[in-house]
Amino acid sequence: MTAELFVHARVCRGTGLCRAMAPALFDLGPDGKARILRTAVSDPEELALVQDIADCCPTEAIALESSA
Template structure:
């Protein structure tokens, strides 16, 4: 089962930790707010990395939802 990666833009304050740790999954916009890659994550390694990054987010702005 795939997962969908989400960033709560209202919570994110742009530390850039997610984009630095997983540049294939996150970008940091000109406004210094993170954006997640769109689409379903199905690769177990990508899902594990996304879970790790979500756990490290200081604002808990990153979540993974079942697809």
């Protein structure tokens, strides 16, 4: 399974939780909001991690969309 990552910039508050949990996948941009470094994730461990990050995001700004 492969999933595509999204950050909903309008609701992101830049807490940095995503970057702290997965610095290879997320960073904070110049505006202080999360940005994705790699949009497609297929490794099962990374998929689980990203799902955890999405579940923990205080503003629910991180989303995953399955692409089969």
